[in-house]
Amino acid sequence: MTDELTVRARYFELMNMNGAAHVYRQARASGMLAALLEGPMTASELARQCEIRERPTRLMLAALDAMGVVAGVDESFSLTALARMLIGGGYRALGDEYWAHLPTLLESDKPLQRMDDVGESESHYRSQAAALAWMLAPAAEAAATALGFGATTAEKSILDLGAGSAVWSLTMARRDESSTVTAVDWPAVLAVATSTAERFGLADRLTTLPGNFHQVELPAAAFDLAILGNVTHLESREGNLDVMKRARTSLRTGGRIVIFDVFPGQSKGDLNRTLYALGLALRTESGTVYAPEELEALLAEAGFAAAELVDLPVPPFAVGMMVAEASG
Numbered sequence: 001m002t003d004e005l006t007v008r009a010r011y012f013e014l015m016n017m018n019g020a021a022h023v024y025r026q027a028r029a030s031g032m033l034a035a036l037l038e039g040p041m042t043a044s045e046l047a048r049q050c051e052i053r054e055r056p057t058r059l060m061l062a063a064l065d066a067m068g069v070v071a072g073v074d075e076s077f078s079l080t081a082l083a084r085m086l087i088g089g090g091y092r093a094l095g096d097e098y099w100a101h102l103p104t105l106l107e108s109d110k111p112l113q114r115m116d117d118v119g120e121s122e123s124h125y126r127s128q129a130a131a132l133a134w135m136l137a138p139a140a141e142a143a144a145t146a147l148g149f150g151a152t153t154a155e156k157s158i159l160d161l162g163a164g165s166a167v168w169s170l171t172m173a174r175r176d177e178s179s180t181v182t183a184v185d186w187p188a189v190l191a192v193a194t195s196t197a198e199r200f201g202l203a204d205r206l207t208t209l210p211g212n213f214h215q216v217e218l219p220a221a222a223f224d225l226a227i228l229g230n231v232t233h234l235e236s237r238e239g240n241l242d243v244m245k246r247a248r249t250s251l252r253t254g255g256r257i258v259i260f261d262v263f264p265g266q267s268k269g270d271l272n273r274t275l276y277a278l279g280l281a282l283r284t285e286s287g288t289v290y291a292p293e294e295l296e297a298l299l300a301e302a303g304f305a306a307a308e309l310v311d312l313p314v315p316p317f318a319v320g321m322m323v324a325e326a327s328g
């Protein structure tokens with residue numbers, strides 16, 4: 001595209017993003033989404049139930065339909081899977097709680113929350129882990145394929161550190177009947193991993209190790225694959241080095257470590273990645289999107305061979321995986 005066209009394309013994109021966010025917010029505030037949760041309705045039924053005017057309700061529904069929030073068939077509108085995910089999850093306000101803190105962040109450089117704090121992370125992630133599983137399911141499938149699970153991999157014993165819902169490890173284990181997963185996280189969060197395993201029919205292949213991944217006792221040379229999924233951006237350099245060293249000790253020589261995180265250079269993730277970095281500043285004290293080279297250097301120090309960065313070309317398009325082998 002020429003510069004002239006790019007500028008106009010960006011202009012319309014930005015106007016649309018803002019307009020769509022306003023429409024979604026007003027659909028919530030007016031009770032439209034809550035009403036549709038009860039079942040499909042026509043625009044006039046919805047307007048009556050929410051005590052709003054019919055003509056703008058129709059216009060709002062058309063925009064919500066174009067956004068993928070509702071689906072209109074024969075004049076009747078229902079919520080889509082996207083709307084149900086938004087309404088039922090922790091991001092029903094599109095993260096407004098965080099974004100409203102932006103002026104304060106600029107003034108004080110202090111976050112709203114400390115999701116990177118060991119005292120806070122359990123309560124935050126117990127409610128977010130299931131939403132993360134939903135968001136990352138396609139990326140987990142892409143990663144399992146890229147790692148050769150179910151086809152060529154001989155990695156049977158998987159350690160998932162800061163597992164959350166354990167979506168990465170359990171998606172891999174689902175491809176290979178003889179593989180097992182050991183998940184480490186806080187007790188309340190591991191309940192989410194257990195329910196993922198039940199949903200996948202893998203409950204008998206999941207072992208949970210509750211506690212701090214810097215302290216929990218891990219068996220030595222016991223695992224073929226260690227996963228750090230969206231953990232490195234929460235940790236300091238020292239914290240990352242410590243957890244990588246612990247992963248190295250628990251891996252057999254020749255085993256692999258896989259880091260999933262938001263990396264630059266992914267298929268089309270620049271806006272995702274930069275907003276993610278800003279979001280981290282809003283909800284953590286020291287959360288950072290590391291450059292791949294920084295993580296590679298830490299991996300080398302922890303006893304891993306040269307790392308490879310692999311694109312995961314599925315939503316959210318900003319998450320990639322770094323893979324490195326445990327050297328002898």
Ligand SMILES: C[S@@+](CC[C@H](N)C(=O)[O-])C[C@H]1O[C@@H](n2cnc3c(N)ncnc32)[C@H](O)[C@@H]1O
Binds near residue numbers: 133164
């Ligand atoms: C961003 S979430 C990622 C969860 C999952 N790996 C994923 O990618 O969906 C980070 C996880 O690490 C866990 N966590 C953070 N610090 C931890 C620590 N010191 N010990 C154990 N778990 C920790 C959190 O409870 C949370 O489940």
